[in-house]
Amino acid sequence: MIRGVYVLGEQENMIYSKEYTKSETRADLVEFLVNLTHFLKTMELESKTEFMNVAGSRIFYSQREPFTFIFVADKADDATQIEEKMGQLVDSFLRDYSNLALANQSLAGFDEKVDEIAVTMVKVAILGFAGVGKTTTLHLLRGETLPLVHDPTIGVSIKKLPEEISNANIVLWDLAGQSRFSILWAKMIANAQVVVIVTDSTLENVLRSKKLVSLVKDEVPDAKVIGIANKQDLPTALTPERVGQILGVATYELVAIDISYRDRLIQIIRRAILEGKAEVKNA
Numbered sequence: 001m002i003r004g005v006y007v008l009g010e011q012e013n014m015i016y017s018k019e020y021t022k023s024e025t026r027a028d029l030v031e032f033l034v035n036l037t038h039f040l041k042t043m044e045l046e047s048k049t050e051f052m053n054v055a056g057s058r059i060f061y062s063q064r065e066p067f068t069f070i071f072v073a074d075k076a077d078d079a080t081q082i083e084e085k086m087g088q089l090v091d092s093f094l095r096d097y098s099n100l101a102l103a104n105q106s107l108a109g110f111d112e113k114v115d116e117i118a119v120t121m122v123k124v125a126i127l128g129f130a131g132v133g134k135t136t137t138l139h140l141l142r143g144e145t146l147p148l149v150h151d152p153t154i155g156v157s158i159k160k161l162p163e164e165i166s167n168a169n170i171v172l173w174d175l176a177g178q179s180r181f182s183i184l185w186a187k188m189i190a191n192a193q194v195v196v197i198v199t200d201s202t203l204e205n206v207l208r209s210k211k212l213v214s215l216v217k218d219e220v221p222d223a224k225v226i227g228i229a230n231k232q233d234l235p236t237a238l239t240p241e242r243v244g245q246i247l248g249v250a251t252y253e254l255v256a257i258d259i260s261y262r263d264r265l266i267q268i269i270r271r272a273i274l275e276g277k278a279e280v281k282n283a
Contacts, residue, residue, distance in 0.1 A: 001020075001073065001074055001077060001120050001273075001274075002020060002071050002072070002073045002077075002082070002085070002118045002120075003019065003020055003021045003057065003072045003073060003074065004017065004018065004019040004020065004021070004029075004070075004071070004072040005017070005018045005070075005071055005089070005114050005118055006018075006033055006069070006070040006071075006072075007067060007068070007069055007070075007093065007101070008033065008034065008037045008067065008068040008070070009066060009067060009068075009101065010065075010066035010067075012034045012037045012038050012068075014030065014033075014034070015067070015101050015107075016101075016107060016110065016114075017030070018111065018114055018118075020118070020119075029072070032054075033059075033070055036059070036061065036070070037068040037070075040061060040063055040068060041063070041068075047062070047063070047064060048062065049061070049062040049083045049086045049087065050062075051079060051082075053075060056074070056075060057072050057073065057074065057075065058072075058073050058074065058075045058077065058079070058082075059071070059072055059073075060072075060073060060079075060082050060083065060086055062086055062087075062090055064090055064094055066102075067093070067094075067098065067101070069086060069089060069090050069093070071085070071086055071089075071118075074274055085117050085118060088117050089113075089114065089117050089118075092110075092113050092117070093110070096109075096110075096113075097110050119169055120169070121169050121171060122169065122170050122171065122193050122194070122273055123171050123173060123191055123192045123193055123194075124170055124171065124172050124173065124192065124193065124194045124195075124196060124269060124273075125173040125175060125188065125189045125192040125194070125195045125196065125223075126138060126172060126173065126174045126175065126195075126196045126198060127175050127185065127189065127195055127196065127197055127198070127212055127216070128197060128198035128199060128209065128212065129199075129205060129208060129209065129212075131200065132198045132199055132200040132205060132230055132231075133198060133200065133230040133231060133254075133256040133257075134174050134175070134198045135174055136230075136256040136257060137196075137198055137228065137230065137254065137256045137265070138159060138172055138174045139256075140256050140257075140259065140261065140262050140265065141161060141172060141262065141265060141266065141269075142159060142161065142172075143262065159171075159172050159174070160172070161266075170269070173188060173189075173192070175188050175189070185212075185215060186215065186219045189215075189216060189219055189220055189223070190219065190220065191220070192220055192223050193223060193224065193273060193276055194223060194224045194225075194226070194269060194272045194273055194276055195216045195220065195223050195224070195225050195226075196226055196227075196228055196269070196272075197209055197212050197213055197216070197225060197226070197227045197228065197247065197249065198227075198228045198230055198254075199227065199228070199229055199230065199243060199247075200230055200231045200237075201229045201230060201231050201232060201234070201236075201237035201238050201240075201243060202236060202237070202238070203238060206229075206238060206243050206246050206247065207246065209227075209247060210246065210247060210248070213225060213227075213247050213248060213249055222276075223276065224272045224273070224275055224276030225249045226249060226250055226251070226252065226268065226269075226272050227240075227243055227244055227247045227249045227250065227251030227252070228251065228252055228254050228265075229243040229244075229251050229252065229253050229254065230254045230255070230256050231254075231255065231256075232253045232254060232255050233255045233258070239253075240252055240253040252264075252265075252268050
């Protein structure tokens, strides 16, 4: 997923920049990009898009005199897809905004165009049997007031994560866990990039949830599957390690009614998205 978009001018000046992730080293990054632009002017890129790996990032760059276009993305991103997005951005800029940039005028509308090209929609399905805490997990992820009573989901609840994660708009699908809705599960998880299997960490529920893992692997084999061992505050809860052994997927602890777990859970989902993309690419 693209972390930042930059357009530099003839004097290596920053014409446009947009970051989708916060960084305490932005000044260092901008200095690096300016120096990179100066170096690229000594090369013949022939309007191609190329990239280099820097720490945990992959920097894509393309030149169309007098402009240099740069994407900072994750290493796990598919290079071909990022190059296609770069081509879209370059074509749009040269067609609609280059004269404005040369005249030092406002690039009205370009910010929206960047979002249209750069932002990725990711479907994350939350699957589990009734009463395991799926909807509470959804409220936790969205930073909403956590429910005090169990209100069963009917069918499916579709919500967007309020903030972008590394330039991805996360759409959360909370699937009803009652047995009468099981005929819908295969259809509802279609095209999901990540499927989160939530259990209540009891042995009975974890054993039942194994068939959910099998369902996901049959219906959406390219999806990244992770387990969430919820209700870890209860004395009968199996450890996340034991739940993971039974389910056969990486599993993480959760107490969905505890707001302190929110940031950790968001990072788990972000990592699952990146790992899933990398696994598909290497398959």
